[in-house]
Amino acid sequence: MTKKEITQNFLHLCASGHSHEAFRLHTGENFKHHNAYFKGDANTLMLAMEESARKNPNKIFSIHNILEDGDLVSVHSHLKQNSDDLGFAVVHIARFENNKIVELWDLGQPIPAETINENGMF
Numbered sequence: 001m002t003k004k005e006i007t008q009n010f011l012h013l014c015a016s017g018h019s020h021e022a023f024r025l026h027t028g029e030n031f032k033h034h035n036a037y038f039k040g041d042a043n044t045l046m047l048a049m050e051e052s053a054r055k056n057p058n059k060i061f062s063i064h065n066i067l068e069d070g071d072l073v074s075v076h077s078h079l080k081q082n083s084d085d086l087g088f089a090v091v092h093i094a095r096f097e098n099n100k101i102v103e104l105w106d107l108g109q110p111i112p113a114e115t116i117n118e119n120g121m122f
Contacts, residue, residue, distance in 0.1 A: 004066050007073040007094045010101060015061035015079070017053030019046045028100035035106055045104075056081040064122045071096045078122060079108070086111040089121040 001009070006026050013022035023031070023046045031042040038044045053059060060083065065076040073094045080087035088108040095103035111121055 001099075002068070003071075003073045003094075003096050003099070004068050006096075006099065007075055007092070007101065008063060008066065010094070011063070011075060011077070011092060012061060014049045015053065015059050017050065017057070019049040019053065022046075022049075026101050028097055028102040031100075031102055031104070033104040033106075035104075058082045060087070076122075078111075086113060 010022045010026040013019065013025075023042055027042055032040050033042075033045050034040070035045060038048050058081075060078075060080040062078045063075055064078060065074075067074045073096070075090075075092045075094075077090050077092070078087055079090050088110055090106060090108045093105040094101045109121070115121075
């Protein structure tokens with residue numbers, strides 16, 4: 001699998017409630033993340049993703065753009081908790097070592113009901 005494919009698979013597994021499998025398959029031993037709402041270790045983030053999937057079993061995760069540059073992969077996506085949710089525009093940045101994700105950043109912006117920008121967020 002390419003780094004892009006690994007990142008896509010990792011994020012889709014996490015969003016669909018399979019975070020344990022995602023982390024087992026795709027993260028390196030010294031994985032760390034930069035989400036300000038959780039401790040920076042793999043287990044904390046994995047459990048948070050699992051809890052989110054349990055609370056929101058109808059979550060919708062759609063990737064719109066994915067870019068690879070050296071050991072970094074960036075994913076621009078739309079994350080909705082359910083079909084009625086406007087959701088968030090999200091950017092994940094994964095850093096790789098030996099074809100494993102060892103570092104992860106995630107940045108999100110809520111999608112407003114009304115926007116001035118005619119181009120939309122995607």
